[in-house]
Amino acid sequence: MSKPALRYLSLGFLVSAIVLAGYRLFFYDVQTIASEDTVVEESALTKEEVSYKEKYEALLAETEIANLEKETATSEPDAVKEEATSESTESAEAESSEPSEKKITVTINDGDPSSVASQQLQAQGLIEDAFDFDGFLENNDYAALIRPGSYEVSSEMDYEQLANVLMGNN
Template sequence: MSKKTSRILSLGLLVSSMVVMGLEVWSPGVLTTSQTQSSEVLVDQIAELENKVEELEAENSRIKDEHDRLTEGYANSLTLSDVEVIEEGEQGNTESVTTSSDEDSEKARQFTVTVKEGEPSSVVADQLQYLGIIDDRYAFNDYLEENDLAKKVRPGNYVVTSDMNTDELVQAIIR
């Protein structure tokens, strides 16, 4: 290709690109049908996402309220139906469990721990710590999770005593 031909081709490309740019700049912004439809789809998607955000915020608020209820302390949130302390002699049909020590025999206390539908195993650990049966709720819950036992805790009432060790407690609450 000669120099003259190259220059003419370059000049032609330059002129055509200037014409196209001029049309873009000086012509009114006319949207094509596909652009209009895609913008309507985007508006719909934004509305759906805003609704989803509202739903998630409401769910987050509900979860925060539930968390606050659980962490307030069982002294304020548990009722007698949630945790019952049964001492020897209070109930005629309840047997007292005793442990032996170097001193006089201590009577173990019996408790009923309630797990409601949807509550995680950490709620049981919190109740056991509140009742003074375990010292560290986090260690107990970690033990449940490490041994794949946390999923076996089901809703219901579980009878435990203050003299149970960790393995006995686990067996009592996963039945």
């Protein structure tokens, strides 16, 4: 190689090194590239988290139902004794009073599944079967739309009206 050709080759290496150093100094952002990689990983984890959350809510609902069944099984003997003593007073009150609208406040905490609201409504006597109401919510895709908070509901409402109140569409 001749001397001028070697000079131009070294000058080319120097110019390319300066251009690359300038790009890295002014335009290259390590955090942006790293965050793009984590965004892809987070979206993959989100799908997994959704399935785990659904499984957790189902398990939570099952354990709550089991706990309620245990509570009702232990409280039934006491309720039978109380019913026998107060049956005469209740029958007199039932005859004198006409059926009236019953207003109840239902409280749903953040992260509670829809089955909690169904069980509260059943415990208050607004619905007869919590499983039926929960099935209604699932079939109409209302279960995921129930919002946390305190809601005023009445005994005159049907399933659709109860669902609208619990979704905050009132």
